[in-house]
Amino acid sequence: MRSVAAGAEEKIKELIVEQGLGPGDPLPTETELMERFGVSRNSLREALKSLQAMRIVEIRRGFGTYVGTMSLEPLIEAMAFRTVVGHRQGRGSLLELLQMREALEAGLMHRLAGRLPEEDLAELDALVARMHTEVREEGEIAARTDRAFHRALHRSLGNELLSELLDAFWSAFHRVRAQGLGTAADGEELARMHARIVEAVRAGDAEAAEAAVHRHFDDIRGRLSRH
Template sequence: MRIVDIRHGFGTYVGNLSLEPLIDGIAFRAAVHHHQGAASLHELMEVREALEAGLIGTVAASLPTEDLAELKRLVDTMEQEARQHDAIRPETDRAFHLSLYRALGNHLLSEVLDAFWAALHQVRAELGDVHTDPRTTWAQHRALVEALEAKDGARAVETMHRHFDDLRARLAMD
């Protein structure tokens, strides 16, 4: 579980207590089941969607100004990446989703959400899955920020579901 860090000649220390073993386990399970013909990528995406869509309405009601400003900055970065490189860097997308739920103040929740984000992206990369059109991805993130700025929880929930539509459609084609 990587909780204990043994350093030969120095001693035994408590590790950083990361969820990396969970990420690796989820990704490994999803990849194996995918190769066996199971809908494991779809299931992994559904878990992530349920978590994010279930929380976004709460975020919309109480998003601090500084977090909204950070989300806008990240959306601007996504736009630049989409236009200049025809791709959105995974680090930018990950930062967006981490920033989205920071205001809830629940570190475990943030780590679990990030674990599912990382596992899904790890499996997609291992399977050679490429990202959807970066301009579409950028527009979906921008629409989510606009819903949050309007404090429209229902629109934010709907926008979050639409954010997963392209991935859901592509997984259905596999």
């Protein structure tokens, strides 16, 4: 049955592409799909459940099946779980995930330096100021603030897939870190590291911006190693 369901999966994906459907658009009914693909209801439902797990379709009970968000959430879950399992087995999986983030973010500095619009730079300044406030009042930088900083930093690239991938790496890494891996950061120094990135980008100094990113990740790497 699985091979039949797998074939139905591919046919549903082909249908979405051929008809130019996007997130939220309705798919044909189960009966119509069964007749179109020549498969049983069980095989079709198995295919739809698999596609739903990948966020390619969304099954709304009582309403029908729709094209899903096609988000990278399944990738985030898989990366986070793989990293945790590898770490528990004594492999350097968390450091590998960190290295992937570092390579992407540092490599983008040459495209960002001197090119961010003023409104984005102002938002980054405000986020750094919020980091300092959170450290004084809460003792640490909130994850949502750190995430907002990295999103704002890369937004001007205008590459939705790249932004989603960077956010996926961030989410996977922080889901793993939430399990208590690594020592606590010096919040004030962490905020200053983010400020240095903004300063270098504003000045159009790509090399300094890249170096600031590497220093930021060196700090994280050092705390993970001490743990």
